[in-house]
Amino acid sequence: MTDQSPPPLDEAIHAYYDNAPEETRLAVGPGKLEEHRTRELILRHAPPPPLTVLDVGGAAGAYAFWLAERGYDVRLVDASRRLVDVARSRNERTERRLTSCDVGDARALAAANESAGMMLLLGPLYHLVEVSDRQVALSEAHRVLRPGGVVVVAGISRFASTLDGLVRQLLGDADFRRIAARDLLDGRHQNRSQRLDYFTTAYFHRPEELHREVASAGFEVVGLFGVEGPGWLLSNFDDQWNDPTGRETLLYVARVLESEPSVLGSSAHLIVVGRKP
Numbered sequence: 551m552t553d554q555s556p557p558p559l560d561e562a563i564h565a566y567y568d569n570a571p572e573e574t575r576l577a578v579g580p581g582k583l584e585e586h587r588t589r590e591l592i593l594r595h596a597p598p599p600p601l602t603v604l605d606v607g608g609a610a611g612a613y614a615f616w617l618a619e620r621g622y623d624v625r626l627v628d629a630s631r632r633l634v635d636v637a638r639s640r641n642e643r644t645e646r647r648l649t650s651c652d653v654g655d656a657r658a659l660a661a662a663n664e665s666a667g668m669m670l671l672l673g674p675l676y677h678l679v680e681v682s683d684r685q686v687a688l689s690e691a692h693r694v695l696r697p698g699g700v701v702v703v704a705g706i707s708r709f710a711s712t713l714d715g716l717v718r719q720l721l722g723d724a725d726f727r728r729i730a731a732r733d734l735l736d737g738r739h740q741n742r743s744q745r746l747d748y749f750t751t752a753y754f755h756r757p758e759e760l761h762r763e764v765a766s767a768g769f770e771v772v773g774l775f776g777v778e779g780p781g782w783l784l785s786n787f788d789d790q791w792n793d794p795t796g797r798e799t800l801l802y803v804a805r806v807l808e809s810e811p812s813v814l815g816s817s818a819h820l821i822v823v824g825r826k827p
Contacts, residue, residue, distance in 0.1 A: 556655055567609075568632050570746055584782070587804055592702055595773075602666045603625070604624075604665075604668075608627065608637070609628055610637045611626055615648065625648065627653075627656075629653065629656075656671065657683060663693055663694065664693075664696040665694055667699050668699060669691050669694060669695055671687065671691060671701060672703075676704070677751065684753070692767050692826060698826065700824070703760070703823075706739075706755065707755070707817055709734070710818045711739065711749075712733070715727070715730050716783075717783050737754045738753060755820060761822055769826060771823070774814070775822075776808050776814045776817030777808075777819040777820065778804055778817045778818050779804035779813070781804055784800075
């Protein structure tokens with residue numbers, strides 16, 4: 551664990567997760583594609599159980615409980631006290647329980663050196679706007695992972711707001727247009743409106759930038775992947791997803807384009823898989 555406490559997260563982030571239904575987000579609309587593909591990428595690269603997994607930024611446990619059901623020893627950490635409370639409540643009712651559910655910060659983990667075989671960072675990096683903070687979080691992941699351990703790191707695409715604004719016809723709103731323009735300029739997503747669906751303080755990565763940050767932390771980068779592909783942009787997404795043929799088509803497109811550099815940024819989310827030497 552680092553000797554100094556990190557600076558607090560922007561209060562806007564805590565306020566957002568106190569009010570946004572993050573615990574059900576992956577069950578709605580394109581979140582279903584995000585969840586399916588994220589699980590697919592995790593399983594493709596995860597060492598087999600039994601294995602200790604640290605899910606940092608695990609929210610209410612969407613991936614933590616799923617991994618526990620597969621025989622992994624999972625410890626969940628999140629900065630949102632409300633979401634950790636939701637995870638704890640769920641943990642009391644489930645058959646395959648998480649080992650722990652704790653409030654914590656990705657930049658100062660309580661876990662011991664080389665104590666985990668896999669780590670998920672599926673949220674923290676995009677809420678750390680300063681590159682120095684992201685470097686600290688990745689260094690913590692490197693410290694906690696044992697040699698040969700796998701880290702799965704998620705980012706939000708630099709172009710996500712602009713594409714979302716196109717599909718949802720939000721770019722006519724001056725507040726949203728300002729947010730999207732700033733994203734494109736320097737990746738700093740700042741929502742000063744009252745619209746919860748415009749998200750909260752975050753950093754949106756270019757694909758190659760996320761790759762570089764993980765590699766700079768000392769990980770061997772196994773792969774950089776677009777999660778959803780362009781399918782999340784369909785205006786009739788739910789109709790496509792609810793149709794077996796349509797769903798398979800969405801997944802097929804996401805898979806065949808997942809590593810194509812020219813379209814990586816069309817995914818709302820990016821994942822980098824790294825391995826500690």
